[in-house]
Structures are given as structure tokens and as C-alpha cells.
Amino acid sequence: MVYDRLPGGTGYLHRLLDPAAFRATLEDARRALLACRCQDDGRRACHRCLHRHTEERFQDVVSRRAALEILAELLGPVDEHGELLDDRWQVTDLAYTGQIGLDRQVESDLEARFLAGLRTWIADDPAAAFDEDGHDSGYLRFTDTTGAVRWWLTAQQEHGRTRSDFTFRRIDGPAETVTVYLDGHRNHATRDRNTLAADAEKRGRLRADGHTVFQITWDDLDLLDKQRSGAVEPVWPPYQRTAQLNAAETYAQLGSERGRLADAVFTNPITTMLAYLRNPDGTEWARRVVAAIAGLTPSAAPVATAVDRAGAQRGVQSALTGTAAGRPGSGAIHVLRATDDSGLPLVLAIDATRGTAPADIAWSALAVLDDTDGVLDTPEHTRRWRA
Numbered sequence: 001m002v003y004d005r006l007p008g009g010t011g012y013l014h015r016l017l018d019p020a021a022f023r024a025t026l027e028d029a030r031r032a033l034l035a036c037r038c039q040d041d042g043r044r045a046c047h048r049c050l051h052r053h054t055e056e057r058f059q060d061v062v063s064r065r066a067a068l069e070i071l072a073e074l075l076g077p078v079d080e081h082g083e084l085l086d087d088r089w090q091v092t093d094l095a096y097t098g099q100i101g102l103d104r105q106v107e108s109d110l111e112a113r114f115l116a117g118l119r120t121w122i123a124d125d126p127a128a129a130f131d132e133d134g135h136d137s138g139y140l141r142f143t144d145t146t147g148a149v150r151w152w153l154t155a156q157q158e159h160g161r162t163r164s165d166f167t168f169r170r171i172d173g174p175a176e177t178v179t180v181y182l183d184g185h186r187n188h189a190t191r192d193r194n195t196l197a198a199d200a201e202k203r204g205r206l207r208a209d210g211h212t213v214f215q216i217t218w219d220d221l222d223l224l225d226k227q228r229s230g231a232v233e234p235v236w237p238p239y240q241r242t243a244q245l246n247a248a249e250t251y252a253q254l255g256s257e258r259g260r261l262a263d264a265v266f267t268n269p270i271t272t273m274l275a276y277l278r279n280p281d282g283t284e285w286a287r288r289v290v291a292a293i294a295g296l297t298p299s300a301a302p303v304a305t306a307v308d309r310a311g312a313q314r315g316v317q318s319a320l321t322g323t324a325a326g327r328p329g330s331g332a333i334h335v336l337r338a339t340d341d342s343g344l345p346l347v348l349a350i351d352a353t354r355g356t357a358p359a360d361i362a363w364s365a366l367a368v369l370d371d372t373d374g375v376l377d378t379p380e381h382t383r384r385w386r387a
């Protein structure tokens with residue numbers, strides 16, 4: 001939505017009614033953003049690009065990267081030199097904005113089902129609201145956490161060369177993006193269509209860029225529906241009860257409430273996603289991640305014990321290739337190998353260089369999903385993929 005806020009009008013907005021002129025303006029904006037020097041000093045934006053057009057109260061929120069994502073969605077993505085990779089500019093005349101809705105943007109049954117689900121989950125929740133009147137997007141609002149948490153939801157967003165199904169952008173606080181991919185097994189994880197490595201790479205890149213990424217499958221939607229009608233036990237604990245208790249113990253040691261782990265972590269990924277949107281508290285979620293990894297350590301097998309960084313690198317290699325463990329060293333890093341309940345191999349690295357108190361330890365975990373033809377299309381592999 002473009003509108004004029006200057007009393008009496010700026011006098012030039014009517015020129016943007018011409019689609020070619022509007023496109024040229026957006027392209028100029030993209031060129032300016034791509035060239036701005038603030039990208040080299042790690043700033044979200046600066047006075048040369050966005051700040052001098054931004055109200056004071058939004059200075060901390062406005063982001064060059066978010067602006068580029070929105071422009072990529074309108075115009076199509078560009079490569080690092082600003083060359084258009086795929087022209088997505090499309091213009092349609094409409095009588096009024098109410099004719100545009102999120103449903104029109106939805107491209108698959110899975111997405112339609114997620115959107116329908118989202119409306120139901122929110123409708124059932126007295127502390128949440130989802131408004132989507134007359135825009136090609138929706139606004140999700142949670143009111144039961146300290147202050148309100150608000151997200152702007154759009155469908156089919158461009159992020160560099162990958163396209164997410166749904167994107168939540170936080171609009172009440174620090175810039176933050178949650179991207180959601182809805183993956184059908186048949187189109188992602190079978191011998192005929194195996195995109196596992198490419199999926200992992202694209203999503204890994206988004207995570208490195210600071211996005212929080214959720215991957216949701218048809219089964220997750222199925223199981224959540226059944227769970228809501230009370231037909232099945234909550235789904236998908238990644239590992240056994242004892243390991244879950246270990247995880248809760250670590251969570252408590254880190255200073256959080258023991259009872260607030262399981263409902264957020266040992267559950268359907270959709271429930272985890274909604275819990276995150278409701279309260280995206282970075283400290284709490286970082287502790288939950290650590291606790292989830294720590295839960296597995298008592299049942300994990302050591303691969304490299306008390307090694308330095310180089311030794312840890314070798315340890316991760318041997319954990320991945322299944323070769324023998326090395327001899328203990330005098331460093332502060334431990335590498336372990338474990339499997340979750342679906343048989344998915346995990347490699348854990350525990351780095352106590354900064355100290356051995358729970359809050360000083362740095363944790364890393366790799367989940368290893370085999371994508372070779374020999375294992376694809378087996379029930380075991382499908383289960384690991386879903387996990």
C-alpha cells in the first residue's frame with residue numbers, strides 16, 4: 001500500500017499510477033539499497049539509504065535487508081551484481097483492495113491447509129488474533145506475553161534464491177523474520193524427487209542470515225488435527241522419556257522453569273512454531289535448544305574426548321564417517337555420537353573452553369540425513385525425514 005502522508009499531498013504520487021513508472025522507481029530504490037555502504041559495516045540501515053526517510057520511532061526497526069526482500073518479492077530476485085534473475089513483476093487492475101487476499105497467493109494444497117489451520121488455531125486462542133481484511137497479508141497478534149507481540153504474515157516471499165511458503169516479520173520490536181516451509185514428502189524426499197541437500201543448504205543459509213526457519217510437513221498438520229480432537233497422544237518426542245528428563249534438568253540448571261520445556265520442544269513442530277511466535281524470547285529459546293541437545297548426551301557415545309579445535313574437527317569427521325574414536329587429549333572439547341528415536345544420527349560437540357558451568361558451555365549439534373538412493377523410499381527414511 002502506497003499512500004501520501006504529507007498534508008495537502010506531495011503532488012507526485014499520481015505519477016506512480018503508471019505501472020512502468022512505478023517499476024522504474026522500485027528498481028531505482030533497489031539499486032540504491034544494493035549499493036549502500038552500510039552493508040559493509042554490518043548495520044541494518046543508515047542515513048544514506050533508509051534512515052532519512054524513516055520516522056524516529058522506527059529507526060531501530062527499519063532494515064535494508066528486509067526492504068530488499070520486499071523488492072525481490074515485487075520485482076523478482078537479483079544476483080549479487082543486481083542483474084535480474086527472474087522477472088516477477090505483474091500488474092493487475094482491481095476495483096478495491098478487498099479483492100486481494102492471502103488465499104490468492106497460496107500455491108499448493110499444503111499451503112492452503114496451513115493457512116486454514118492457522119485461522120483455526122488462532123480463533124481458538126483468546127490471547128491471539130489474526131486480521132487479514134483487505135490486504136495481501138495478515139497481522140498476527142499475541143497479547144498474553146509481556147507487552148504484545150505482533151507479526152506481519154505474507155505468502156511466497158523471496159529470500160535471495162529461495163522462496164519460502166510463509167514469512168512472519170515482527171513489527172512491534174526488533175527486526176526478526178520467521179520463515180516457514182511446507183514440504184510434501186513426495187516432492188522433496190523420494191528417489192524421483194530428491195531435493196534434500198538443496199533444501200538443507202538454502203535453509204542453512206537463511207539461518208546464517210538470522211532467520212528462524214520452520215519446516216512443516218503434511219503429517220505434522222494431520223497429527224496436530226488429531227491431537228486437537230483428542231484422538232492421539234501429543235506427537236513426535238525426538239527421544240525417550242529419560243532423555244527428556246535429562247533435558248529438563250539442564251533447562252533448570254540454565255535458570256529456566258523446568259516445566260516450560262516439554263510443551264515447547266517435545267511436540268509437533270507447528271506447536272513449537274506457535275510457541276515461538278507467541279514469545280520469541282531469544283534467551284529462553286537458546287536455553288531450550290541447549291537443553292534439547294543435552295538431553296541426549298547421557299546415551300551418546302564419545303568420539304573425541306578432551307580435544308582442541310583441530311581434534312574436534314577430526315572428531316566430527318570420524319563421527320560422520322563412522323570411523324574409530326581418537327585418543328583423549330588435553331583440550332576442552334568433546335565430540336559425541338547419538339541417534340534420536342527415529343534412528344537419525346546426530347553429532348554433538350560440547351565446548352567447555354570458557355568454563356564448565358552450564359551457561360559457559362558452547363553446544364553444537366549436527367543432524368545427518370542420508371540422501372542416497374539406497375535408503376530413499378523406505379519407511380525408516382521417511383520417518384527420519386519427518387523428524
Ligand SMILES: [Zn+2]
Binds near residue numbers: 049
Ligand atoms: Zn545504508
